[in-house]
Amino acid sequence: MPNPFAIQTAVEDGLAIITLEGFVDAHTAPQFESAVQSEIDSGHKRLIVDCEKLSYISSAGLGVFMTFVEEVRESGGDIKICGLVPKVKHTFDILGFQDIFEMLENQSAAKRSFAAS
Amino acid sequence: MAAIERKFTLQVPSSTENLAMIREFVTSVGRQATLDDAEINKLELAVDEACANVIEHAYGHDITKDVSVRATFDDEKLKISVIDEGRGFEPDKINQKSVDQLVQERRSGGLGIRLIKTLMDEVSYEIEPGLKNELHMTKLIKK
Numbered sequence: 001m002p003n004p005f006a007i008q009t010a011v012e013d014g015l016a017i018i019t020l021e022g023f024v025d026a027h028t029a030p031q032f033e034s035a036v037q038s039e040i041d042s043g044h045k046r047l048i049v050d051c052e053k054l055s056y057i058s059s060a061g062l063g064v065f066m067t068f069v070e071e072v073r074e075s076g077g078d079i080k081i082c083g084l085v086p087k088v089k090h091t092f093d094i095l096g097f098q099d100i101f102e103m104l105e106n107q108s109a110a111k112r113s114f115a116a117s
Numbered sequence: 118m119a120a121i122e123r124k125f126t127l128q129v130p131s132s133t134e135n136l137a138m139i140r141e142f143v144t145s146v147g148r149q150a151t152l153d154d155a156e157i158n159k160l161e162l163a164v165d166e167a168c169a170n171v172i173e174h175a176y177g178h179d180i181t182k183d184v185s186v187r188a189t190f191d192d193e194k195l196k197i198s199v200i201d202e203g204r205g206f207e208p209d210k211i212n213q214k215s216v217d218q219l220v221q222e223r224r225s226g227g228l229g230i231r232l233i234k235t236l237m238d239e240v241s242y243e244i245e246p247g248l249k250n251e252l253h254m255t256k257l258i259k260k
Contacts, residue, residue, distance in 0.1 A: 025140075026169035027133035056140075058165050059232055063225025067214070070223055087158050092237050095228060097215050 007035050015114055021053040024061030028052070033064045035111055036079075040068065045077025048110040052083030057102035065101065067069065078117070082110040120191035122151070131172045131182040131201075132142035136144040139168050139186055143197060150190040150258060154187025160197070160256055166229035167252050175250060194238075194253045220237040 005028040024032055049065070051057075063081040069079050078086040082104040084092065092098065094115060104110040122166040127142045129135040143164045147157035168184050176182045211230045219225060234240050239255035 023137065025133070025165060027136055050231055056161075058136075058162060058169065059228035060169060061223070063230060065222050066225040067223055070220055090158070091162060091232075094232060097216070100217065102198060114135045 002110075005031070007031055009039060010037055011044065012111075013019065014044070014046060015111060016042075016047045017022060018047060019048060019053070020061070023056035024054065024064075025058045026060040029055055029058075029060035029064055033067070036064060036068050040072065045072045045103040047079045048081050048107060048114070049079060050082050050090060050107050050110075051081060051085070052106065054088050055085070057088050059095075061093065062095060062097065065097070067081065069101065078114070080104060080110045082107055084113050094109045120193065120195055122189055122191045123140075125188045126185060128183050128185045130180050131176040131178070131184050131203075132180045133172055133178075136172075137169060138161050139184075140159060140165055141189065142186060145258075146188040146197075147191070147195065152195065152256065154259060156256060156259075159194070159201070163233045163236040163254055164197055164199065166232050167254065170206075170229050171199060171201040171250075175201045177204075192260075194255050194257050194259065197253075198254060199252045200246065203246075203250065204228065205250040207243040207244070218234040241252060 007100060008019040010017045018035055019031065021049050072079055080102045083106050084103060102113060104113055125146050127139065127140060140161045144157055144161050145158045152160065164186060171184050172178060182203065187198045187200060189196050211227050233254060237254040238257045241253045245253040
């Protein structure tokens with residue numbers, strides 16, 4: 001099966017960086033949700049989700065962003081999304097995510113955005 | 118001469134791990150139907166959403182049940198039907214709140230059917246809970 005799912009997390013300068021690879025659908029979204037929850041439970045409120053290697057996302061994956069963004073914003077943090085390939089960005093755009101989330105070109109731009117905020 | 122209609126069917130156990138196989142199936146059918154990549158991507162997502170709804174809501178993750186995806190196409194349109202024998206749903210009662218409102222409420226329900234209606238050219242339902250539910254989705258083939 002092409003595009004297996006993988007997820008990596010790292011912390012740099014207080015930023016939690018979650019890197020998604022492959023596909024996030026109803027089968028793999030729970031792992032993504034657990035990763036985000038784990039970072040928040042660890043006290044991280046500034047999260048970058050790097051989607052450069054993400055080839056597909058369905059509403060199950062989009063729902064993870066929606067579930068957590070208010071919680072981190074209320075505590076002064078945010079979730080910023082970076083590296084979306086056009087196919088995946090289209091799915092975000094259909095639901096109007098560009099009005100709710102900051103979407104950056106790459107991880108460096110997302111880090112700069114947090115540094116400036 | 119009448120257009121030749123081609124039919125393909127995939128039947129899989131009701132498990133989310135089969136969604137990747139379902140997406141490959143509809144992608145392959147979309148290519149045969151000469152849809153372009155952008156339209157195939159929409160088809161792939163719409164059918165994934167429909168099948169995920171069946172697996173999670175109609176069958177409640179009961180892997181002993183089956184989800185069927187039936188595809189038929191001719192020169193003018195590709196029709197995909199997702200068929201189940203589960204609980205069914207009431208299309209008019211699907212959450213219509215804005216994404217902004219859902220975010221405020223920390224909820225994410227109802228996005229799937231919203232995506233399906235946006236991605237496909239025609240969407241219709243035949244709902245007989247516990248007997249047979251069919252969600253029909255049509256994509257017009259542009260020449």
